[in-house]
Amino acid sequence: MKFFVVAFALAAMLCAATRVQADIPQGETVRGIRCDRMEGTAFHIHAHLAIYDRGRAVAIPEDIGRPLFSQCFYWLHTHTPAGIIHIESPVVRTFTLGEFFAIWGEPLSRTRAGDARVRKGEKMTVWVDGFRYGGDPNGIELHQHTDITIDVGPPAPKPQPFTDWKGQ
16 A cells, blocks of 8 residues: 555646646747747847745756757746746847746736735735836846846735846
8 A cells, every 4th residue: 555655746736747847838939939049149138036935045957048959048047046027039029028928938917026026915026127127027128237126925024126247
């Protein structure tokens, strides 16, 4: 009996891991954004994203937009866990936070940013360059040094500006 319980538990974990991996794009085009062998050079800017879940920082993983087995770069990607979004595209166009989340494989709405979800009686506060943003966060445009903070639940103090661009 113990064998079947352990086998069932391992199968459940494997299915959960497979589902999560399946949500993350693996090199296919996402919302018109390709995954190319090299980073684009026609358009190269950086934005910053910070997410807080009830006051605790949520990690923005390194290598978002860099699929492990596809060996390519989406035009929106990260290199480090600092929250800096690299926009390196072969075409000049406006990109959005919603496109970045789609490449990340995480949900974004007025009540959710990845695993950070609004609970009953709470709200999600979005800040763009130090100002409250009242629209759909998917539509936030990414420009050079756009600084985005998403705060789920209390508290939601005005964030300190991000300044650690390291020459980017």
